[in-house]
Amino acid sequence: MDVKKLLDDATGEISSANDIAILNQIRVKYLGKKGVITLMMKKLKELPKEERPKFGAVVNEVRNKLEELLSEKLEELKQKEKVERYEKIRVDVSLPGAKRDKGHLHILTKIQRELEDIFISMGFEVVEGPEVEDTWHNFDALNTPEWHPARDTQDSFYFDENTLLRTHTSPIQIRTMLEKKPPLAIISPGRVFRRDYDSTHLPMFTQMEGLYVDKDVTVRHLKYTLEEMARKIFGESAKVRLKPSYFPFTEPSYEVDVWFNGSWLEILGAGMVDPNVFKNVGYDPEEWSGFAFGLGLERIAMVKYGIRDIRDFVRNDVRFLENY
Ligand code: FA5
Numbered sequence: 001m002d003v004k005k006l007l008d009d010a011t012g013e014i015s016s017a018n019d020i021a022i023l024n025q026i027r028v029k030y031l032g033k034k035g036v037i038t039l040m041m042k043k044l045k046e047l048p049k050e051e052r053p054k055f056g057a058v059v060n061e062v063r064n065k066l067e068e069l070l071s072e073k074l075e076e077l078k079q080k081e082k083v084e085r086y087e088k089i090r091v092d093v094s095l096p097g098a099k100r101d102k103g104h105l106h107i108l109t110k111i112q113r114e115l116e117d118i119f120i121s122m123g124f125e126v127v128e129g130p131e132v133e134d135t136w137h138n139f140d141a142l143n144t145p146e147w148h149p150a151r152d153t154q155d156s157f158y159f160d161e162n163t164l165l166r167t168h169t170s171p172i173q174i175r176t177m178l179e180k181k182p183p184l185a186i187i188s189p190g191r192v193f194r195r196d197y198d199s200t201h202l203p204m205f206t207q208m209e210g211l212y213v214d215k216d217v218t219v220r221h222l223k224y225t226l227e228e229m230a231r232k233i234f235g236e237s238a239k240v241r242l243k244p245s246y247f248p249f250t251e252p253s254y255e256v257d258v259w260f261n262g263s264w265l266e267i268l269g270a271g272m273v274d275p276n277v278f279k280n281v282g283y284d285p286e287e288w289s290g291f292a293f294g295l296g297l298e299r300i301a302m303v304k305y306g307i308r309d310i311r312d313f314v315r316n317d318v319r320f321l322e323n324y
Contacts, residue, residue: 006036007062014069020077027070037063107324108206108313111233111301112189115208118232122225124185124210129172131191135162137171142249143276150248155195165193168294169209170249173273176211177281182288183214189297199309206297213273213283213290219252222270222291226256234260234304245269249277250292258303265303268295 010030017023030036040059044052105113116126135146144150154167172188188209197203212221223242230238239259247253250271257264270293275285298310305324307313312320 003058003062007065010066011069014066014073017073017077020074020081023070023073023077030066031063031070037066106321107301107305108297110324111297111304112206112208114233115229115295115297115300116187116189118229119187119210122185122228124187124212127172127176127186127188128190129166129169129175129188131166131193132159133164133166133171135164137174138164138166138168141174141277141280142170143274143280144248148248150246156193157195167194168192169207170292170294172209173211173249173277173292174281177213177278177283182283182290185212185214186210199311200299200302202298202310202314204314205310208295208297210270210293210295211273211290212292213288215288217272217289217291219272219291222254222272222293225291226268226270226293230258233300234258242270245271247271249274251275256293260303261306265299267299267303268293270294 010026013026013029014023017026028035031038037059041056044056044059047055120126139145139148139151156167157165169188169190169192172186172190176184176186176188186209189206190208191204192207193204194201195203210225212225219242223240227238227240230240241257241259241264242254243257245253245255247269251274253269253271255266256268256270257266270291273290273292278285278288278290298313301307301313301324302310
């Protein structure tokens with residue numbers, strides 16, 4: 001048996017083993033129960049007596065040497081596996097972190113809150129009402145009977161003959177007056193729906209209704225309230241202009257423009273509450289008077305920020321939304 005060759009072979013195998021499983025196979029091959037060295041020890045008995053001590057010593061030496069090599073290699077491989085494991089889970093703290101985009105309120109929500117603050121500071125209370133409305137609250141009680149042409153200009157989405165998506169926030173006037181005794185001052189923001197769609201009209205848009213009922217209310221109260229709102233939203237130089245208009249539920253009625261950035265722009269409808277509306281909710285028109293208005297929130301945002309196409313509000317394009 002060429003012991004030197006055996007040692008060389010084994011040393012070569014051990015040094016090229018690159019994982020612990022392979023190293024274990026090598027250990028079994030040489031030192032296991034049926035391993036090369038073990039078998040050599042067994043052969044010892046077959047040798048003549050005088051050769052046994054010398055051969056035994058050589059085999060022992062080889063076994064010790066292999067054990068030493070195996071355990072050195074085992075340490076080395078363990079170390080290597082550890083490094084590899086750490087490498088896999090290593091975090092490079094010097095890399096730039098994952099940047100999360102920070103969201104913010106939608107421009108319309110901001111305008112709505114801004115307007116709410118302005119009117120609350122003037123003593124108005126915020127109320128809300130249903131988006132699915134009946135024709136009585138949306139039209140009839142607002143002095144707009146079925147035959148009235150104003151019903152056509154606010155064509156909407158009907159569920160059945162008497163139920164529709166409200167076309168304006170004005171039904172809130174009726175709901176509030178049926179519930180509260182005058183004097184009162186409310187605003188009511190919310191979604192409204194119409195069969196409209198172009199660069200200045202959406203099928204779903206946002207209005208804010210205002211209603212003030214007290215004794216001896218005049219157009220001057222209305223104009224002052226709207227001027228105050230315009231100055232706070234658009235700045236001290238903003239001016240307000242009332243133009244005669246028509247709504248069935250106000251008399252007289254106005255369309256209201258603001259002067260901003262060098263031009264007049266229409267942002268709302270308003271007027272003095274029609275005596276018939278007071279009668280419909282059981283208020284005595286001889287005793288009570290009031291004004292009402294309906295603002296278009298998208299239009300206010302368009303004027304303030306110079307937005308040309310109203311459809312941008314609902315396109316959900318972050319490149320647009322990011323600007324506000
Ligand atoms: C009304 O809706 C009345 N209810 C307003 C009112 C309330 C008058 C109380 C008197 C007393 P009008 O249809 O004009 O009026 O709409 C009011 C505002 O809503 C408009 O000035 C405009 O700013 C906005 N608006 C109307 N239609 C659309 C639309 N399709 N898309 C976006 N904004 C609209």
